[in-house]
Amino acid sequence: MATADDLKFQEFDDAANLLAANPDATTISIDEPVEIPKNQHSHRQEPGREEDDELLGTDDSDKTELLAGQKKSAPFWTFDYYQTFFDVDTYQVLDRIKGSVFPVPGKNFVRLYIRSNPDLYGPFWICATLVFTIAVSGNLSNFFIHLGKPTYRYVPEFRKVSIAATTIYAYAWLVPLALWGFLMWRNSKVMNIVSYSFLEIVCVYGYSLFIYIPTAILWIIPQKVVRWVLVVFSLCVSGSVLVMTFWPAVRDDNRRIAVATVATVLLLHALLAVGCLAYFFDAPELDIPAPIIPAHNGTTVITKSH
Amino acid sequence: MLWLLRNVGKAVIVAEGATELVGLDPLLICHPCSFCLFALAGSCNSCEGINESVLCLFQMRDLKAVGKKFVHVMYPRKSSALLRDWDLWGPLVLCVSLALMLQGGSADSKDDGGPQFAEVFVIIWFGAVVITLNSKLLGGTISFFQSLCVLGYCVMPLTVAMLVCRLVLLAGAGTVSFIIRLIVVGAMFAWSTLASTAFLADSQPPNRKALVVYPIFLFYFVISWMILTFTPQ
Numbered sequence: 446m447a448t449a450d451d452l453k454f455q456e457f458d459d460a461a462n463l464l465a466a467n468p469d470a471t472t473i474s475i476d477e478p479v480e481i482p483k484n485q486h487s488h489r490q491e492p493g494r495e496e497d498d499e500l501l502g503t504d505d506s507d508k509t510e511l512l513a514g515q516k517k518s519a520p521f522w523t524f525d526y527y528q529t530f531f532d533v534d535t536y537q538v539l540d541r542i543k544g545s546v547f548p549v550p551g552k553n554f555v556r557l558y559i560r561s562n563p564d565l566y567g568p569f570w571i572c573a574t575l576v577f578t579i580a581v582s583g584n585l586s587n588f589f590i591h592l593g594k595p596t597y598r599y600v601p602e603f604r605k606v607s608i609a610a611t612t613i614y615a616y617a618w619l620v621p622l623a624l625w626g627f628l629m630w631r632n633s634k635v636m637n638i639v640s641y642s643f644l645e646i647v648c649v650y651g652y653s654l655f656i657y658i659p660t661a662i663l664w665i666i667p668q669k670v671v672r673w674v675l676v677v678f679s680l681c682v683s684g685s686v687l688v689m690t691f692w693p694a695v696r697d698d699n700r701r702i703a704v705a706t707v708a709t710v711l712l713l714h715a716l717l718a719v720g721c722l723a724y725f726f727d728a729p730e731l732d733i734p735a736p737i738i739p740a741h742n743g744t745t746v747i748t749k750s751h
Numbered sequence: 752m753l754w755l756l757r758n759v760g761k762a763v764i765v766a767e768g769a770t771e772l773v774g775l776d777p778l779l780i781c782h783p784c785s786f787c788l789f790a791l792a793g794s795c796n797s798c799e800g801i802n803e804s805v806l807c808l809f810q811m812r813d814l815k816a817v818g819k820k821f822v823h824v825m826y827p828r829k830s831s832a833l834l835r836d837w838d839l840w841g842p843l844v845l846c847v848s849l850a851l852m853l854q855g856g857s858a859d860s861k862d863d864g865g866p867q868f869a870e871v872f873v874i875i876w877f878g879a880v881v882i883t884l885n886s887k888l889l890g891g892t893i894s895f896f897q898s899l900c901v902l903g904y905c906v907m908p909l910t911v912a913m914l915v916c917r918l919v920l921l922a923g924a925g926t927v928s929f930i931i932r933l934i935v936v937g938a939m940f941a942w943s944t945l946a947s948t949a950f951l952a953d954s955q956p957p958n959r960k961a962l963v964v965y966p967i968f969l970f971y972f973v974i975s976w977m978i979l980t981f982t983p984q
Binding site: 524527528530531533534535536538566570573574577581584598600602603747 | 887890959962966
């Protein structure tokens, strides 16, 4: 039977003091269950978003972002800081070029090839090659078009190299800057899944320009149809690389803004291709009937020149 | 640090010597030691003939070094003599002579002519600096001025090609002369690229050699294009 004392409220001492009084008492310890931080992306998994995984490479994106944070730790005034942007081997550069020329539908170029290791080697030297290829091909093409004419005197047109260099480098650096600024601004308003760093955008633009190098060489062929087919083909290839990169970044935004952004990216790309074709390559002349030449047997022959 | 001062001192002397060739104090040019930047007013112990005239400028020792480097470029072997004792006299002379020889083509048209003197100069020196920076950023172990020295000296086959082209163009400007010029320029372009690659390739990391060689190829290709498209007035 309980005594009155047992029913009174008692204050229990600290566990340590109680144990000291009675060392043999059984003890039970209860721990808080540890919260394992879930993968952020999984919260937003919806059935229609499986393609996000492929596009984003979510399985190792967290790890690579961590690694990226550890990589660029040198201050920006040291030479080592800039060396981190040239940390690529030959096979990596060739892989990235191959990825820009043969875009796999549904695969994001940045996540698949760049993987938080953007390099400046590709963009810089692809742009340099493109500048000289366009200037040299334009000069050659004009030479072949005007070859037979008596009034034509060949000029190397060296001024056009500086114009080509200004145009292409401005496109490859200022347009990514504008796009990056725009994406940062929208990112502050709408929570995007994907946000790219400035160097990754420069990288994508630089490598997407690679297809224009063989296109510029083939533009020497003085046929209008051939040239426009080449323009459309190269625009499709490099445009698809850009679209597949930037569509996931703007998809969550207002529908009209997303479509407008991607349309502007494609429009500027097309403008570059068409502008280069129009400025550096003279139009191949249409078939003009030449003067009538009397042939040996007395009949007249009309020759066509093109 | 001492090495850096020494080489910066050398470079400043060379740069100054290039621009103020005549009026320069022979004391400054003859002084081979590292602190001549700070010893301008003082007397120089190791320079023999302190009171001599500007002939001190072209010491026989330096001329022999330059000449030896020209021979090394003609027969490129993997020797380190070109790399060790770098100098920028040879590249300067080659660059100026190439730029001078590229003048005189289509001189009347201001717009669409050949490259101007300044353009050739800028392309060669700016191109060499960019290639050197590129190879250093990719992890190369060669020093800045050594690389500039090699790239400059390897322009020599192309300068010879320019000379041959001008001589061929004196004879005529038809298809045959074009084919001769094409063959000569093509051969010299290959020689330049191979010579500079032979000297520079060893100092690069093994899995990035192609990344370093390609800009050198582009550089000499552009110079070859300027030489091949030269049309006299």
